[in-house]
Amino acid sequence: MSADVFAPWENPKETPLIRFENVTKRFGDFTAVDNLTLDIYEREFFALLGASGCGKTTLMRMLAGFESPTEGRITLAGEDIAPIPANKRPVNMMFQSYALFPHLSVADNIAFGLKRSDMPASEIDGRVDEMLGMVQLRQFAKRKPHQISGGQRQRVALARSLAKNPKVLLLDEPLAALDKKLRQETQFELMDIQEKLGTTFMIVTHDQEEAMTVASRVAVMNTGQIKQIATPDAIYERPNSSYVADFIGEVNLIDGKITSSTEKSCKIAWQGGTITAQPPSKLKKDTEVRFAVRPEKVSIATAKPKSGNAVQGKVLDIAYLGNISTYYVETATGQTIKAQIANARRLSRRSFTWEDPVWLSWSDTAGIVLTE
Amino acid sequence: MRRAVVILIPYLWLVALFLVPFGIVLKISLSDIATAIPPYTPNFDFSAGWAGFKEFLSQLDFENFIWLTEDDLYWKAYLSSLKIAIISTILTLLAGFPIAYAMAQAPKEWQPTLMMLIILPFWTSFLIRVYAWMGILSTEGFLNQFLLWIGLIDSPLQILNTDWAVYIAIIYTYIPFMILPIYATLEKLDPSYLEAAEDLGCSRTQAFWSVTVPLSKPGVIAGCFLVFIPAVGEFVIPSLLGGSKTLMIGKVLWDEFFANRDWPVASAVAIILLLILVIPIVLFQKQQERQQEADS
Numbered sequence: 040m041s042a043d044v045f046a047p048w049e050n051p052k053e054t055p056l057i058r059f060e061n062v063t064k065r066f067g068d069f070t071a072v073d074n075l076t077l078d079i080y081e082r083e084f085f086a087l088l089g090a091s092g093c094g095k096t097t098l099m100r101m102l103a104g105f106e107s108p109t110e111g112r113i114t115l116a117g118e119d120i121a122p123i124p125a126n127k128r129p130v131n132m133m134f135q136s137y138a139l140f141p142h143l144s145v146a147d148n149i150a151f152g153l154k155r156s157d158m159p160a161s162e163i164d165g166r167v168d169e170m171l172g173m174v175q176l177r178q179f180a181k182r183k184p185h186q187i188s189g190g191q192r193q194r195v196a197l198a199r200s201l202a203k204n205p206k207v208l209l210l211d212e213p214l215a216a217l218d219k220k221l222r223q224e225t226q227f228e229l230m231d232i233q234e235k236l237g238t239t240f241m242i243v244t245h246d247q248e249e250a251m252t253v254a255s256r257v258a259v260m261n262t263g264q265i266k267q268i269a270t271p272d273a274i275y276e277r278p279n280s281s282y283v284a285d286f287i288g289e290v291n292l293i294d295g296k297i298t299s300s301t302e303k304s305c306k307i308a309w310q311g312g313t314i315t316a317q318p319p320s321k322l323k324k325d326t327e328v329r330f331a332v333r334p335e336k337v338s339i340a341t342a343k344p345k346s347g348n349a350v351q352g353k354v355l356d357i358a359y360l361g362n363i364s365t366y367y368v369e370t371a372t373g374q375t376i377k378a379q380i381a382n383a384r385r386l387s388r389r390s391f392t393w394e395d396p397v398w399l400s401w402s403d404t405a406g407i408v409l410t411e
Numbered sequence: 412m413r414r415a416v417v418i419l420i421p422y423l424w425l426v427a428l429f430l431v432p433f434g435i436v437l438k439i440s441l442s443d444i445a446t447a448i449p450p451y452t453p454n455f456d457f458s459a460g461w462a463g464f465k466e467f468l469s470q471l472d473f474e475n476f477i478w479l480t481e482d483d484l485y486w487k488a489y490l491s492s493l494k495i496a497i498i499s500t501i502l503t504l505l506a507g508f509p510i511a512y513a514m515a516q517a518p519k520e521w522q523p524t525l526m527m528l529i530i531l532p533f534w535t536s537f538l539i540r541v542y543a544w545m546g547i548l549s550t551e552g553f554l555n556q557f558l559l560w561i562g563l564i565d566s567p568l569q570i571l572n573t574d575w576a577v578y579i580a581i582i583y584t585y586i587p588f589m590i591l592p593i594y595a596t597l598e599k600l601d602p603s604y605l606e607a608a609e610d611l612g613c614s615r616t617q618a619f620w621s622v623t624v625p626l627s628k629p630g631v632i633a634g635c636f637l638v639f640i641p642a643v644g645e646f647v648i649p650s651l652l653g654g655s656k657t658l659m660i661g662k663v664l665w666d667e668f669f670a671n672r673d674w675p676v677a678s679a680v681a682i683i684l685l686l687i688l689v690i691p692i693v694l695f696q697k698q699q700e701r702q703q704e705a706d707s
Contacts, residue, residue, distance in 0.1 A: 125609045155612035155613055
């Protein structure tokens with residue numbers, strides 16, 4: 040890996056800014072976070088991704104100081120933060136509801152934390168103005184939160200949580216309340232701001248697109264545990280389990296057994312034939328595996344392709360999404376495999392439709408063999 | 412058309428039950444006392460026609476209102492009523508806010524029960540409850556007996572028939588009207604505001620003063636008006652628990668009507684009392700409107 044790529048997690052000499060060490064959090068009988076260990080590095084934009092109830096918000100709230108771990112230890116810059124109350128931690132949080140104080144103006148909201156810090160009163164106005172400039176809301180400084188739009192409120196919340204220049208900014212579903220277009224714009228704004236300030240951002244989201252767009256690394260969580268931590272492309276291209284493969288994006292999962300395997304290539308027997316694929320390592324014969332292939336890596340044609348893995352079926356359903364179409368193809372053995380094709384040609388010139396017999400194919404390197 | 416009918420119903424209600432009686436009271440307040448049934452003149456006579464109506468109008472005057480300014484009993488009673496109402500509103504707020512706050516902090520499953528307990532006293536007659544306070548506050552009452560028993564005092568305190576008894580009973584009677592609106596605003600308060608305040612460096616106490624208190628303002632204002640308005644015109648409590656020196660306009664009004672049988676002066680007292688009360692009501696509504704605008 041070249042030196043100018045930001046990847047401190049690859050460098051064993053780097054010390055992480057935040058460490059969760061065997062952290063468990065229980066609420067009564069319910070285990071929200073289960074013996075979790077996690078390192079987050081300075082300047083990272085770290086995303087915790089998971090379905091609701093997976094423990095991601097609890098993890099964040101423990102870092103903010105609103106919950107304390109039942110077991111384990113959280114350190115920030117090498118210091119155990121358990122004895123530090125929420126209002127003394129160099130960590131700020133942007134709330135999902137924004138929690139802007141309705142009785143205070145935009146400027147007073149941003150100044151709220153500064154007035155309670157050791158910043159001299161003479162410098163507060165300047166800092167507030169600087170933050171307003173950063174989120175381009177100078178002309179709205181005197182407005183109350185209910186007098187500005189949802190997108191502007193989101194930016195006020197961001198400015199307020201960054202005003203005290205925290206070591207870590209926690210973002211709890213920061214864009215969930217925005218519509219899709221605004222959300223995409225804001226994602227880039229967030230990334231720009233994060234890059235400019237160099238503050239460590241930790242975002243909690245259930246929106247995988249959001250996590251993939253903004254984050255340097257993504258942790259996929261389920262039932263209080265981290266299933267995989269990796270860069271967005273690695274999570275998508277090389278998921279380590281069928282849970283992650285299935286959770287991130289769309290995927291075809293095919294169960295089969297290894298018939299032969301070397302380090303580089305293996306053959307998987309399944310109901311519909313044999314698949315050639317790249318195994319993670321040499322696998323034993325008869326190992327039960329799951330072959331995962333993304334729909335966009337599956338091609339669809341009327342004639343049998345000359346090379347690669349191929350399986351015949353008939354078109355069961357077509358989901359037309361404008362730019363792409365997803366074809367649901369039923370194989371002879373009754374399994375449905377999805378193939379996603381960019382609609383480069385007009386719809387009327389589509390060469391196959393419902394009930395047509397088609398061939399699905401993918402290359403030997405398109406999929407991934409999962410043993411978990 | 413249907414819209415007009417829908418709007419008309421409350422207006423008719425208001426006209427029939429507020430404006431018409433108000434007109435009658437206003438008319439009586441402009442009349443003169445008379446030993447007759449009804450005990451005032453002039454009386455409007457439909458059979459006399461237009462000339463009779465002019466005659467009727469010419470006999471109305473502001474004599475009774477002028478009288479109110481001449482006898483210092485009246486303005487002293489108004490001022491004293493306002494003083495008692497203001498002090499008891501403040502005391503009710505001081506006692507009611509912590510109760511409302513505690514209710515809003517209580518576990519969710521307890522809240523309906525607590526609310527019930529607040530409303531429960533209304534199930535007993537108000538008169539009986541005020542009488543009960545006589546038993547508690549009198550020199551031989553439970554309170555004095557208790558204080559003597561624990562040795563806090565040597566001789567019984569004179570609480571009954573003083574302003575103190577009036578304050579205690581007003582607070583007791585009207586505190587639910589203070590608690591309920593404050594509780595309603597506190598209960599709606601998004602807990603993430605407090606977390607945000609803490610996250611930004613506030614201690615719990617600072618967060619309470621800089622977030623909870625300002626955000627509960629609408630409830631506090633509503634509660635204060637709900638206590639203040641009836642307290643100004645309160646009659647039963649000062650009559651039963653107050654002393655001879657406790658001057659309240661409700662008591663004066665009662666005496667004018669039933670002791671003196673001077674309906675015109677009594678009506679004038681009532682009209683002025685209404686004006687004193689209308690001003691805070693208008694202020695209150697303005698505030699509500701502003702609140703609604705702010706929320707929209």
